[in-house]
Amino acid sequence: MASELATAPPPVRPRGRVERGGKRRLSYPMILLIIAGGLLLLSLVRAITDTGSLTDTRQWGSALGLAVPIGLAGLGGLWAERAGVINIGLEGMMMLGLFAAGWIGWQYGPWAAVLAGIIGGLLGGLVHAVATVTFGVDHIVSGVAINILALGVVQFLAKLWFGEGAAAQAGGNDKQSPRMDEMPTFTVPGISDALRSIADQGWFLVSDTAGILGAAVTNVSWITLLAILLFVGTWWVLWKTPFGLRLRSCGENPVAGESLGVNVYLYKYIAVAVSGGLAGLGGAYLAVFIRMYQDGQTGGRGYLGLATMIFGNWRPGGVAMGAGLFGFMDALQIRGGGPTVHGMLLLFAIALAGLAVHQFIRNKRVAGTVSGVLAVLLFLWYSATDTMPLELVTASPYITTLLVLALFSQHLRVPAAIGRSYRRGQGT
Missing domain, CATH: 1.10.3470 (ABC transporter involved in vitamin B12 uptake, BtuC)
Structure with missing residues (x-):
């Protein structure tokens, strides 16, 4: 047994930093790649929609x-x-x-x-x-x-x-x-x-x-x-x-x-x-x-x-x-960016489609299906309209907040003792 342990190869450590619970944190090259992808997506949508703003x-x-x-x-x-x-x-x-x-x-x-x-x-x-x-x-x-x-x-x-x-x-x-x-x-x-x-x-x-x-x-x-x-x-x-x-x-x-x-x-x-x-x-x-x-x-x-x-x-x-x-x-x-907000529908649709593919690759089929359906609905909305109602333009920051929190809430790690009442000496 000892000889087997002595000759066994060292364990392979995953590249990049890994958080507690096994979740891998994004490396700096990956962050730069995401930023570059975001710029490319913005440029693509700007060219398709002709929305310079x-x-x-x-x-x-x-x-x-x-x-x-x-x-x-x-x-x-x-x-x-x-x-x-x-x-x-x-x-x-x-x-x-x-x-x-x-x-x-x-x-x-x-x-x-x-x-x-x-x-x-x-x-x-x-x-x-x-x-x-x-x-x-x-x-x-x-x-x-x-x-x-x-x-x-x-x-x-x-x-x-x-x-x-x-x-x-x-x-x-x-x-x-x-x-x-x-x-x-x-x-x-x-x-x-x-x-x-x-x-x-x-x-x-x-x-x-x-x-x-x-x-x-x-x-x-x-x-x-x-x-x-x-x-x-x-x-x-x-x-x-x-x-x-x-x-x-x-x-x-x-x-x-x-x-x-x-x-x-x-x-x-x-x-x-x-x-x-x-x-x-x-x-x-x-x-x-x-x-x-x-x-x-x-x-x-x-x-x-x-x-x-x-x-x-x-x-x-x-x-x-x-x-x-x-x-x-x-x-x-x-x-007053009604046309720009309308163009954002296409941007969100493409981003959600990419997210759906990523989730399917990671065998998260339910989340991938939800993201894919949302992508299709947003694309259909974009295709069927030419502009956005003023009420939706005004509410767009808050709608974005709800969508982002709904999509990313499963990947959060809250501080363990947040919100708990603490009294000095309570552990003794």
Whole structure:
């Protein structure tokens, strides 16, 4: 027996990284291949439908801008839920950040508005942390309460502070704050003009890629750059540092973390406070974008942020991809993209057909059949119509959210201890 073990060949390890439970994570070459396939698909659909806005720099610039508040909310949810705290209150924290930014911004400028928005959202996060971590309130109940409370608070304070006195004289009223100064944007000289010139040539794939890349170097907000740095910083802090390992242990097994000396309460407080600050920054972005606080401006983006977090499997890269998708669909309906949304039917049909083939290859026949049927229905819808009703165009971001969550919900790994009430010493 010993001689057999000695002469046996070593076990073959699968290439790529494998997550707990045997699920293989995507390697970086595979991610690049998926991105290249997505660009090719966009170019193909653009050529078939003759819908130039699919790869237009202005369309993608709007999509990038609209993805920022959704992505920041999703990133905030990631921080809280990686520490084991469900944060349904992201929408309310965005409202607090939006209001604080509008209040401070018209008096001290856009950068002060950004700081005020972060503080406003952070205060909402601390309220959620006190309720859930200290007092053990059900996380869903606390989050819903914060959303309701934040809506009432900002509407009451708007009447009190913007509808009277100096604010009213400066253009404020019960529904909005006075306008703040505009935050300048930046354009990368040379590169922006070169990409625009290539995009205008109409070359298949090359011009489409140039049009999309042009959105990243033309009239970009400084807050967008800050958001990108926060995504990279979150990945590094949570996955590459001892602090991040301790924080994530609170969402996986807080009892084991406590036995190793982790102050679970402290890490949960930090995570939820950061979560609120990021959501508040998303609200501040909206205020700076339109240069004022406006009632209802968040428009459910906190809930879309939750959807991006789930779609992204509680990872920063996935959250960024989900935010980009929902931001693109949001930009379509804001820019009145009825023909473009109609062209998206063909794009989704082709993508679902490819997904169906992939699922059949992996012997997931039920899922493959569902994806195939959806692909056929979308293709028939596209073939039988020339445009989309305005109501469906307006609802397209939310319909996309439901479809994406329905298709990808089977591939998620939720933090093991998420939503569970924890008390110090409960494992002894």
